[in-house]
Amino acid sequence: MRRYIAFVVLLGLLLGVLVWVTSFVTEAQGLMNPLAWEEIYDLTIEHIQMVVVAEAIAIAIGVPLGILIALPQFRALSPPVLGFAGVGQSVPSLAVIAIMSPIFALLSLNSTGYWPVVVALIIYGLMPIIRNAFAGMSNVDPALIEAGRGMGMTQGQIIRQVQIPIAISVIVAGIRTSTTLNVGAATLGVLNGAGGLGEPILSGMATSTYLVTLQGGAAAAALAVIVDRLIGGVESWLTPKGLLVAQS
Amino acid sequence: MKRVCVGVVALALLFVLGSTSLQAQQDDVDINVVAKNFTEEFIMGQLQKLALQAAGFSNVSVTDGLSSTALRDAMESGDGNLAMDYTGTTFGTHLGLELKPGLSPDFVYQKMAQVDLANGFVTLDRSEGHNTFAMAATANFAQNPGDFDSVNTVPDEVELPVDTMPELAALYNANDGSIPAIIDLEFAERDDGLKLLQRVYEFEISDDALTKASVGKSLQALANNEFPVGMVFATDPAIAENNFTTMADTSRAFPPFDQYAYASSELIAEAPGVATAINNMISCFPGGIGEDWSIELRNESQTVWRNLNAQVAVEDKSPEEAARSFLEDCDAVDLSS
Amino acid sequence: MIELENVIKVFPDGTEAVKDLSLKVPRGEICVLIGPSGCGKTTSMKMINRLIPITSGKIYVNGQDIQTFNPQDLRRNIGYAIQQVGLFPHMTVRENIEVVPKLLGWSKQERLKRARELLDMVGMDPDTYLDRHPSELSGGQQQRIGVARCLGADPPNLLMDEPFGAIDPITREKLQDEFLRIQDEIQKTIIFVTHDIDEALKMGDRIALMSEGELIQYSTPPELLANPANDFVRDFVGADRALKELRLLRVEEVMNPTPPTVDANDSFQVAREKFEREDQQTGRLRRYMLVVEGDHFRGWVDRHDLDGQPEDGHVRDVIIKSAATAGPDMSMNQAMATVLSNAIGNLAITDEQNRLLGLLTFNSIRRVMAQSYTGEEAAEPTDDDTLETEEL
Numbered sequence: 001m002r003r004y005i006a007f008v009v010l011l012g013l014l015l016g017v018l019v020w021v022t023s024f025v026t027e028a029q030g031l032m033n034p035l036a037w038e039e040i041y042d043l044t045i046e047h048i049q050m051v052v053v054a055e056a057i058a059i060a061i062g063v064p065l066g067i068l069i070a071l072p073q074f075r076a077l078s079p080p081v082l083g084f085a086g087v088g089q090s091v092p093s094l095a096v097i098a099i100m101s102p103i104f105a106l107l108s109l110n111s112t113g114y115w116p117v118v119v120a121l122i123i124y125g126l127m128p129i130i131r132n133a134f135a136g137m138s139n140v141d142p143a144l145i146e147a148g149r150g151m152g153m154t155q156g157q158i159i160r161q162v163q164i165p166i167a168i169s170v171i172v173a174g175i176r177t178s179t180t181l182n183v184g185a186a187t188l189g190v191l192n193g194a195g196g197l198g199e200p201i202l203s204g205m206a207t208s209t210y211l212v213t214l215q216g217g218a219a220a221a222a223l224a225v226i227v228d229r230l231i232g233g234v235e236s237w238l239t240p241k242g243l244l245v246a247q248s
Numbered sequence: 249m250k251r252v253c254v255g256v257v258a259l260a261l262l263f264v265l266g267s268t269s270l271q272a273q274q275d276d277v278d279i280n281v282v283a284k285n286f287t288e289e290f291i292m293g294q295l296q297k298l299a300l301q302a303a304g305f306s307n308v309s310v311t312d313g314l315s316s317t318a319l320r321d322a323m324e325s326g327d328g329n330l331a332m333d334y335t336g337t338t339f340g341t342h343l344g345l346e347l348k349p350g351l352s353p354d355f356v357y358q359k360m361a362q363v364d365l366a367n368g369f370v371t372l373d374r375s376e377g378h379n380t381f382a383m384a385a386t387a388n389f390a391q392n393p394g395d396f397d398s399v400n401t402v403p404d405e406v407e408l409p410v411d412t413m414p415e416l417a418a419l420y421n422a423n424d425g426s427i428p429a430i431i432d433l434e435f436a437e438r439d440d441g442l443k444l445l446q447r448v449y450e451f452e453i454s455d456d457a458l459t460k461a462s463v464g465k466s467l468q469a470l471a472n473n474e475f476p477v478g479m480v481f482a483t484d485p486a487i488a489e490n491n492f493t494t495m496a497d498t499s500r501a502f503p504p505f506d507q508y509a510y511a512s513s514e515l516i517a518e519a520p521g522v523a524t525a526i527n528n529m530i531s532c533f534p535g536g537i538g539e540d541w542s543i544e545l546r547n548e549s550q551t552v553w554r555n556l557n558a559q560v561a562v563e564d565k566s567p568e569e570a571a572r573s574f575l576e577d578c579d580a581v582d583l584s585s
Numbered sequence: 586m587i588e589l590e591n592v593i594k595v596f597p598d599g600t601e602a603v604k605d606l607s608l609k610v611p612r613g614e615i616c617v618l619i620g621p622s623g624c625g626k627t628t629s630m631k632m633i634n635r636l637i638p639i640t641s642g643k644i645y646v647n648g649q650d651i652q653t654f655n656p657q658d659l660r661r662n663i664g665y666a667i668q669q670v671g672l673f674p675h676m677t678v679r680e681n682i683e684v685v686p687k688l689l690g691w692s693k694q695e696r697l698k699r700a701r702e703l704l705d706m707v708g709m710d711p712d713t714y715l716d717r718h719p720s721e722l723s724g725g726q727q728q729r730i731g732v733a734r735c736l737g738a739d740p741p742n743l744l745m746d747e748p749f750g751a752i753d754p755i756t757r758e759k760l761q762d763e764f765l766r767i768q769d770e771i772q773k774t775i776i777f778v779t780h781d782i783d784e785a786l787k788m789g790d791r792i793a794l795m796s797e798g799e800l801i802q803y804s805t806p807p808e809l810l811a812n813p814a815n816d817f818v819r820d821f822v823g824a825d826r827a828l829k830e831l832r833l834l835r836v837e838e839v840m841n842p843t844p845p846t847v848d849a850n851d852s853f854q855v856a857r858e859k860f861e862r863e864d865q866q867t868g869r870l871r872r873y874m875l876v877v878e879g880d881h882f883r884g885w886v887d888r889h890d891l892d893g894q895p896e897d898g899h900v901r902d903v904i905i906k907s908a909a910t911a912g913p914d915m916s917m918n919q920a921m922a923t924v925l926s927n928a929i930g931n932l933a934i935t936d937e938q939n940r941l942l943g944l945l946t947f948n949s950i951r952r953v954m955a956q957s958y959t960g961e962e963a964a965e966p967t968d969d970d971t972l973e974t975e976e977l
């Protein structure tokens with residue numbers, strides 16, 4: 001309940017700032033004009049597209065990978081995989097994006113715009129997903145896996161019917177962390193020509209029109225808060241009831 | 249004409265300051281050169297120092313790395329007494345005068361010198377280097393725009409290579425504004441950036457064709473031939489390095505941003521030799537006070553600046569080494585003394 | 586039926602966990618595996634459902650070599666209760682019980698019917714508990730569900746690894762009693778692992794005592810107590826073997842099923858006559874007699890209280906309430922404890938409806954114990970036991 005109030009207050013504040021600047025400030029100090037709603041809308045869509053595509057791919061890679069390296073057969077792979085993903089995460093998001101563009105150029109791919117940024121976001125967002133999927137799966141009480149085996153479940157059935165349901169909230173929490181991080185990291189995409197809400201943030205700064213920076217910042221922050229809350233909802237919706245009772 | 253102007257300045261000085269220690273020993277004069285935080289300014293700081301040392305001034309210090317406003321503040325507070333800046337910057341940003349398309353470089357310079365004199369500054373000579381935004385095209389595009397998918401029609405008025413703004417504008421207008429361009433965020437948004445060019449040359453770039461990115465990224469994308477058209481800074485050595493063709497701003501949409509020097513009136517009164525030394529150094533660059541504006545002169549001057557910048561940005565010399573080797577090739581300054 | 590033939594298990598690290606184990610559990614019997622921690626109980630059991638591969642030897646379930654089955658099929662047909670209960674926390678009680686039936690492809694109705702049946706069997710109300718989650722159950726209830734789950738698909742053979750471990754002694758005893766009652770009905774072949782010799786003696790039809798991977802003695806509980814194979818068994822069973830034997834005896838087996846009684850509605854005259862008749866038959870003076878009303882036990886009467894009472898009164902006017910009674914299934918050691926803790930000499934044995942089934946006297950307890958120590962066969966209880974004592 002307290003978290004819900006915090007969410008509402010925070011979101012209200014951010015949207016309040018956004019509405020104030022966008023609808024009520026007509027002339028801003030600086031070299032450009034405040035953005036109109038349509039522009040904010042377009043940039044938000046661009047932003048969401050980047051994050052959603054990157055996250056979808058990061059989830060498609062990270063969740064199975066995290067689950068795989070938690071299996072006894074592939075346990076030996078967990079240190080290198082987690083180590084690799086850990087490096088991806090410890091490099092600042094700006095650097096991951098900056099590195100991606102020359103790599104794309106080296107591969108004779110278009111190094112400008114959307115894809116290098118999406119790939120950077122995938123790499124940046126992979127770590128929390130893999131780590132949580134791995135932790136969630138390997139923290140399932142071995143006794144439960146043993147019970148499943150002893151009752152005649154196949155490994156696939158144990159993974160699907162026992163481990164994943166128990167680990168699901170941890171897995172989704174990883175996705176939540178990853179997505180929220182990437183909503184922030186994606187604001188840097190504009191440096192590579194990928195647009196998004198980073199555009200008003202940085203062009204506001206470049207032109208000393210700080211209200212525009214404020215618009216972009218408030219919109220990006222509101223997006224992060226909403227995404228966090230939404231995935232939080234998905235998390236508790238997916239968490240089996242028996243585990244919710246156990247937690248409370 | 250140049251000499252006349254210096255004469256005017258000197259006369260004005262005598263009038264303003266009376267007869268204070270005009271003949272001070274050059275050793276007694278403390279000169280603090282201030283400079284901004286990018287390559288061209290680092291080099292300018294060193295150019296001034298070397299020129300002064302060549303003229304016998306030994307107490308010269310250089311403080312660089314300042315932001316544009318910090319430099320002006322330093323000059324106003326007296327922490328710095330000599331600097332190089334850009335005419336358009338002082339005119340528009342520091343003095344708040346209105347910069348509009350079509351202004352001639354000399355008009356801006358003269359007007360600014362006049363106003364700043366009342367502020368306690370003596371405006372020294374200028375070059376024609378005009379370091380500001382410019383649209384550029386890759387060599388391929390400039391030579392053969394018709395080879396690009398986004399170009400269906402090359403109108404008659406375009407005379408290859410494409411190297412002027414009206415030609416570029418004609419290309420855009422003949423092709424639904426759909427020729428991809430990548431530009432810096434600031435240039436994209438400020439009213440006196442791309443929007444100004446579009447107003448003056450009357451052309452449109454469609455939203456889909458326009459990509460906004462960081463300065464570095466735009467240059468890189470252009471260098472990689474990922475975009476045919478982009479924005480550059482006119483004296484950036486990357487232009488020469490990558491063989492970009494800059495679009496001549498024939499209607500002077502952008503006000504002049506020519507490199508010039510200015511000093512505090514006290515310094516000049518105390519040591520008039522400072523003015524001579526600096527003006528000699530600036531005369532190593534094409535263009536100058538009273539010169540009539542021409543595309544050729546501007547290109548020539550910009551090329552000199554670009555090559556100078558390239559020594560630091562491309563050849564990895566220190567700004568001082570670059571400045572020294574430049575001045576060694578210039579007869580107006582004698583470094584050997 | 587489960588049969589192990591010269592089974593050996595050597596783990597990859599060289600640990601010889603089971604050394605040449607041969608064991609036969611006949612259909613419908615409980616075989617308790619017991620021994621010190623690490624002696625190979627769990628390993629032996631897990632080899633039966635192929636959770637652990639055998640190094641050499643053969644295991645037969647219902648006469649068929651387990652290697653001929655696909656492991657999953659084998660396991661679905663052997664009930665398995667693991668050492669740590671291991672209920673799935675994300676599933677309801679019903680889903681937990683239905684795991685194996687579902688794997689076997691039972692229909693939804695069949696599964697539900699079975700789940701209800703099993704809950705009833707383990708003494709939990711289906712309507713209350715079917716949709717609960719394990720976290721909403723007490724430890725004892727969870728153990729019950731663990732048992733119900735391993736019975737899910739009604740497999741003929743069960744493997745139970747300390748199914749009643751880690752639980753308070755009272756609940757544990759209760760679960761054991763209930764389980765024995767259920768086993769009476771379902772007659773499964775069970776391998777039951779425990780640490781606890783008392784549990785082994787109580788639950789096992791046979792006990793396999795293991796030490797360091799070897800089978801030391803395999804016999805019935807009384808045999809184990811009476812004839813320990815060696816000092817290890819003697820030590821393991823403990824110095825209080827005789828007391829333990831009491832546990833194996835149920836009150837029913839020792840009590841006098843036809844004690845003399847008076848009816849609560851008898852007049853004092855009739856009661857006095859009954860006392861006198863008893864005295865004549867036994868040649869001893871009896872002081873107390875059981876009071877019944879029809880079949881039902883009501884208490885005791887002291888013959889001294891009959892003296893000097895008005896003639897029109899009845900026995901019920903002088904009835905002495907009973908301090909304690911016991912059921913016929915109670916073990917003798919519990920019965921003795923009841924007698925001692927209530928400071929009484931005689932214990933009326935009644936059923937759940939309080940119908941009188943028999944009488945257990947302190948003397949009969951004493952005699953049974955004496956026999957345990959000397960190892961002699963217990964004599965049939967005689968009427969003699971029911972007489973005597975000046976105290977209740």
Ligand SMILES: Nc1ncnc2c1ncn2[C@@H]1O[C@H](COP(=O)(O)OP(=O)(O)OP(=O)(O)O)[C@@H](O)[C@H]1O
Pocket residue numbers: 596597598600601602621622623624625626627628629780
């Ligand atoms: N996977 C394994 N690898 C190597 N040794 C093992 C393995 N599993 C068990 N052991 C060893 O085998 C022996 C028997 O273990 P087991 O689990 O069967 O004992 P237990 O009798 O069930 O003990 P407890 O009463 O503590 O449950 C022990 O020495 C144990 O350390």
Ligand SMILES: [Mg+2]
Pocket residue numbers: 626627628668746
């Ligand atoms: Mg064990």
